[in-house]
Amino acid sequence: MMLVVDPRSPTPPYEQVRSQIVELVHRGELIPGARLPTVRRLAGDLGIAPNTVARAYRELEQAGVIETRGRHGTFVAPRDETAAKAAEAAAAYAARVRELGLPPAEGLRLATAALGLSEQAPTP
Amino acid sequence: LDTGFWLALAPLALLLALVLRTRPRLRRASLQRYARRVDLPLPSKRRDDTEHLLATRSLATDVGAITGVVAAAVWTATAQPPALEEPSWVLVLLGALFTGGAVGAGVSAALETGRRPTPGEPRVARATAATLDDYVAPLELHGGRIVAVLPTLTLVAAWAAASWSGRSDATAVPTGALGIALLSLGVVAGSELAGRRLIGRPQTATTDLELAWDDALRARALRDLSTAPIAVGTYGTFGVLLALGDALQHGAFRDAAFGGIGLLLVAAVVVAVVSTSSRPHRHFRRRLWPDLAAPASAR
Numbered sequence: 001m002m003l004v005v006d007p008r009s010p011t012p013p014y015e016q017v018r019s020q021i022v023e024l025v026h027r028g029e030l031i032p033g034a035r036l037p038t039v040r041r042l043a044g045d046l047g048i049a050p051n052t053v054a055r056a057y058r059e060l061e062q063a064g065v066i067e068t069r070g071r072h073g074t075f076v077a078p079r080d081e082t083a084a085k086a087a088e089a090a091a092a093y094a095a096r097v098r099e100l101g102l103p104p105a106e107g108l109r110l111a112t113a114a115l116g117l118s119e120q121a122p123t124p
Numbered sequence: 125l126d127t128g129f130w131l132a133l134a135p136l137a138l139l140l141a142l143v144l145r146t147r148p149r150l151r152r153a154s155l156q157r158y159a160r161r162v163d164l165p166l167p168s169k170r171r172d173d174t175e176h177l178l179a180t181r182s183l184a185t186d187v188g189a190i191t192g193v194v195a196a197a198v199w200t201a202t203a204q205p206p207a208l209e210e211p212s213w214v215l216v217l218l219g220a221l222f223t224g225g226a227v228g229a230g231v232s233a234a235l236e237t238g239r240r241p242t243p244g245e246p247r248v249a250r251a252t253a254a255t256l257d258d259y260v261a262p263l264e265l266h267g268g269r270i271v272a273v274l275p276t277l278t279l280v281a282a283w284a285a286a287s288w289s290g291r292s293d294a295t296a297v298p299t300g301a302l303g304i305a306l307l308s309l310g311v312v313a314g315s316e317l318a319g320r321r322l323i324g325r326p327q328t329a330t331t332d333l334e335l336a337w338d339d340a341l342r343a344r345a346l347r348d349l350s351t352a353p354i355a356v357g358t359y360g361t362f363g364v365l366l367a368l369g370d371a372l373q374h375g376a377f378r379d380a381a382f383g384g385i386g387l388l389l390v391a392a393v394v395v396a397v398v399s400t401s402s403r404p405h406r407h408f409r410r411r412l413w414p415d416l417a418a419p420a421s422a423r
Contacts, residue, residue: 002332006246024251035253044326045249047241073253 001029005046013048017056025065025076026087036066036074130197130217134190141186151179161405162340165417167333174337181232181341185348188228189221196220215366216304219359223311226352230318233345245330250412256319258411259343260350261404267395268350271357272312275305275364278384282368285380301367304360312353319349336413343408358392 003020005013024030036042039057043050057074060066067077090111097107144150155175159166167174196216241247256265279301322345329335365388368381409416 001251002335003249003251004246005249007244008246021251030251036251037249037253041253041324041326042249045328046247047328048247 003042003046005048007047013046014052014056014059017042017046017048017053018059021056021060022063022065025079026084026091030076032076032078034076036076038073130193134194137190138187141183141190145179145183145186151175154178154182158340158344162343163406163409164336164340165333167337169331170334170337174341177236177341180236181229181345181348184228184232185225186228188231189225192220192222192224192227193217195224215359215362219355219363222355222359223352226315226348226350226355229345229348230315230352233322233342233348234318241328241330248329248331248335249327250335254323254339254412256323256346259323259339259346259408260319261399261402261407263395263399263402264347264350264354264404267399268315268353268357269312271361272308272353274357274388275301275308275360278361278364278368279305282381298367301364304356304363304367308353308356308360311356315349315352319346322346322349332416336409336416339408339412343405347404358388361388 001024003017005016007013009016011019021030021036036057037045039050039053043053046053057066057068061068061074064077064080064083066074068074093111094107097104097110102110152175155171155178156166158178196219200216322342327335327338327342329338362385365381365385
């Protein structure tokens, strides 16, 4: 259950932290109720600014992946099974889109159309 | 053995510690021994740093233990009126030896500056918050807390029993016993505070193995710190019971005090055997690194 931040990566550090935590939660390695390190501690461990970790935590909290319980700390949020299954399906879809070599924007357009959120129907 | 003996022994012990901890061959052997003990492969990138850190910690432990013994010897010899009668002061010396060693290790760990990372290196961190329970086995962690209040509980129980029986001579608490009880409470509070500060410090690592070694050294410092309340509490309770036994002339109270010593001795041996057999030095490994491959030589 490690987080790795590579300063040479083109992905911004906050996104590296955010996506790895999401991945760990989806894989079930970070279970609901697990306590995450404090912002300051994780920033110190990863050699990044506290604001960077705070931004990653904020986005994760908005997505319902984690929750802050006052001064008790930050925890992995209880899992909504329906949302979790949908997230797994979305992850599988994203992986298939990458395998097919489609650009992310095209993948997003197809998903949006499949959900009936745009007028253009998905290509069969 | 008087104070002069301990004072003469201290420089010799210090010299021996310096020789043992500074010779490169012995330092290397010490690291290899520790790697086997905690079941970790030897660090590949920071071996010299780790060797240096282990040697410094061990030297600090030795210096702390020697200082503790000298301070206790001077205190027992110069306190007026005599704080403790024989053989209580022997227990004080033993308690001071272990407590001093624990304090030395704790101070050394607190003063460590940690590794300076090379800019541009990837950094590795644990995704969950580690706690004291991850580094120190429950028996050592909670045992230390319980044992540290034993001298105070013993004193309170003795005082309450004496008051209840209406014996005015028995309600006078020996000065040395009171000092030990207060010291024990102070040591457990200090150990908890130092432990929490140590846990909160950042860990600089670029690989899983580096982080595992940082955890190993952190666990060692925290276990050393937990030794202080155990030592002060255990030897302190012996000391308090002996002091009470010496102070009391009445048969029933004296017998109860010495009975308590026997009971405590048996309990201490049982706990020590159970704790040792559970290999508490590998507790952090089981909690934080269950899947990290063990070195072939350590299996």
